[in-house]
Amino acid sequence: MCSRNRLKSIKAIIFDMDGTLCLPQPWMxxxxxxxxxxxxxxxxxxxxxxxxxxxxxxxxxxxxxxxxESQAMAEMQPQPGLVTLMRFLTINGISKSICTRNLREPVDYLIDRFLPAEYSNFDYILTREFKPTKPSGDPLLHIARSLGIEPANIAMIGDSRDDMLSARAAGCQTVFVHHASNASLLASDEDSQMIDFVVSDLTQLVTLLSV
Structure with a gap:
């Protein structure tokens, strides 16, 4: 993992959803x-x-x-720090988007149920209907081009190997959301080399972006 202590020159954040914006559901x-x-x-x-x-x-x-996925949506719970981070990004004018292999309905459910309206705007939401999906870098590059922002100035926030592979392929910075279900990625030298930063809740991202 990188020794830097902050995310540098970030103009946009792209989030995974399952296990990232909401708590992981290992059974799903x-x-x-x-x-x-x-x-x-x-x-x-x-x-x-x-x-x-x-x-x-x-x-x-x-x-x-x-x-x-419908059952998982009914049991969905937000990731700690979700509202705090979305408030920070909105106030500071940092673009936010979502790239998920899920469907659009659970994404809309999460946004409508767990985010105040003033922090709920996402510039782009790509689901598995966008082909190819993660781990290809194409969906992240599509968002980067649409925003007119260089991938190096974008951070991908996710909790899976596919998220990290996609970000590396696109040239984005990476933040790994660590939880009990994905600890093995940190134990792998090959996988950990794709990770720039590790957080256990989303409020830690505010610190990374503020330092």
Whole structure:
């Protein structure tokens, strides 16, 4: 991990959602894999679904994972420091966007339920309908181009390897939201090299951006 003590020259923040803006729900991804019969942990679930042989099978698989996501949405809780960070970004004119492999409905639910209206504006929200999804750097580069901001002046905030891979591919700075479910990434030399900063709650980002 980088030895710098602050995020430098940040003009925009791009957030993951699950496990980042809201608390992690460790049961969700295993439940999604079980719902579509995916047993190989090395295979990406969206890649698996897109490779199914018929449109009917792909539609049914998407329906099944959406059922899991609907349950997760009903149980969603905000990440500590969410409102504090969004207030800081809004007051200081730092652009905020979301890039998630989830659907739009849970994103809107999080924003409507847990954020005051004055802090709830996001410049861009990309869901898994944008192709290719993370870990490709393309969605982050799309946001950077749309904002007219160099990737080096953007920070990606996420809690997964896909988030860090996407940010590195796009040339963004990285902040890893650490929790009990993703501690193994910090233990891996290869993965930890992609991480510039580690936080355990979102209020720590205010410090990183203010120092």
């Amino acid at each position: 991804f295993p439940a999604m894999r079980q719902a579509v019969g995916l047993q190989d942990p090395s295979v990406d679930i969206l890649t698996f679904i897109e490779a199914l042989p018929t449109p009917v099978e792909r539609l049914e698989a998407h329906r099944r994972i959406q059922q899991v």
